[in-house]
Amino acid sequence: MEKIDRRAEIILKAVVEEYVRVAEPVGSRTIAKRIPLNISSATIRNVMSDLEEMGYLYQPHTSAGRIPTSEGFRYYVDRLMEVKELGAEEKEAIAGTIESAEGDALGVLKEASRLLSDMIRQACIVIAPGPDRMILKHISFVRLSKEKMLVILVGKSGLIQNRVFAYDEEISQAELDRISNYLNAEIVEGKTIQEIRAHIVRELKRDRARYDRLMKRALDFSERVVSQSAENVIVEGQTKVFEQPEFVENLERLKQVMRSFEEKSVLLKLLDSTLLSEGVQISIGAENALEEFKDMSLVAAGYRRSDSTLGTIGVIGPVRMDYGVVIPFVEYTAQVLSRIFEEK
The missing domain is CATH 3.30.390 (Enolase-like; domain 1)
Known part of the structure; x- marks a missing residue:
């Protein structure tokens, strides 16, 4: 990943955050109003052009603004993103709802998946412990x-x-x-x-x-x-894909995404790597190994019992997701599940 100077980082950060907000190409005039730098729109356009040459932005057509690439989002997540801290009320809502879930462990995981999907308005996937x-x-x-x-x-x-x-x-x-x-x-x-x-x-x-x-x-x-071991895969909130402009405007792609959600083996492959990793794992766009999810991102974390990873909970959505908001929700939900399974 090619390092860029501080001015370019400020502009890239502004482009990413504006694109996340509006889901449309971002122009230099918009950025000029957002950033704390006293520079002209022409200078910003030049910096954005440089960022495009470096692979961090792209321009859909000549007269349009710029859109962050998967590499641009990766640079943003690794170096520029500010992660939102969950408030006490949000933590209490997550822990209280999951801990009061009725039924067996599978019921707890389904409730966690439903809750996470509702709170961040994205599809949620959980791998339950396999035999x-x-x-x-x-x-x-x-x-x-x-x-x-x-x-x-x-x-x-x-x-x-x-x-x-x-x-x-x-x-x-x-x-x-x-x-x-x-x-x-x-x-x-x-x-x-x-x-x-x-x-x-x-x-x-x-x-x-x-x-x-x-x-x-x-x-x-x-x-x-x-x-014959085959983990249970729980999917909640698939229809929230309909709320994303990227897919609403592309009916064929929307159908492909919905079919992928129905293929449990595909989802298992997507989440496989997170079972072997600690902490929150973020896979952005083209980083995903599966062709079906090359224009989507995954934020996932394992839930554990002692030193053993039991399964994974993750959020999947467009590359244009608000990672700074999604990450703490996924991380804390996984922590609550780990605590519940440890106590049981």
């Missing part, structure tokens, strides 16, 4: 037919995950009960599926005679659960 990341309290196996069984995972957070998978070896409900009873009595409490698998492998190596058949089947079942 491989759940801290378990109980596990059950139910025989559905000769070739299919159901596994029920109950997390300490209250989240319940069900998975159906095929099994090519006939097994009775009585044996499934023995496996689940063994796991619940000896291993499950406070562990993830991955940790349960590791425990079983250690036990098999240490004493192959004891429970050998039982444990091998338990290991096989746990591997199948992990292989």
Whole structure:
């Protein structure tokens, strides 16, 4: 990212913030009224032209003002943005609403997503904890037919995950009960599926005679659960895209965005990188790996339990979003979720 001088930074900041406000190309006369510099509109036009050559602004057509590029927004977010601090009332509203949400952990996450979407008028996406990341309290196996069984995972957070998978070896409900009873009595409490698998492998190596058949089947079942692991994706506020001028004026693009919101696998890919990162992650326009979101931005943060990231909550909207407002809302909502899951 090419560094620019202080005067150019002031002008770039003004262009970005005015464009966020009006969603239209910004001209030099408008900037002259906004900035604390005693310089002419002609000088501002020259600086804006330089910023365009550097890739931070672009001009839709000759007679128009300038619009920030993804690179311009990135420079702004990294170096110039002033992040709004949430007030006590806003924090109380977020924490109080989420903490009073009814139902299990999934209900809490849905309420958090709905609330965040309503407060900042953007679409909100939440990845709920997948089976491989759940801290378990109980596990059950139910025989559905000769070739299919159901596994029920109950997390300490209250989240319940069900998975159906095929099994090519006939097994009775009585044996499934023995496996689940063994796991619940000896291993499950406070562990993830991955940790349960590791425990079983250690036990098999240490004493192959004891429970050998039982444990091998338990290991096989746990591997199948992990292989079919698929996080729940919660989406709220998709229709708020209709409020954004960028998409209202482009019906075909609007249809593409709405289709993307329905593709849970696409949303998982979009949020994948945030699961491995700490703090608020911001992906702007062309920085997004997926073609479907090249003209949109994502602001996301993980919510955690102890040292483990359980899932992600994020806001997705046009590149022209007000990052200084969105970031603290996302960050604090993730903190509240982390606190709730830690207490549970």
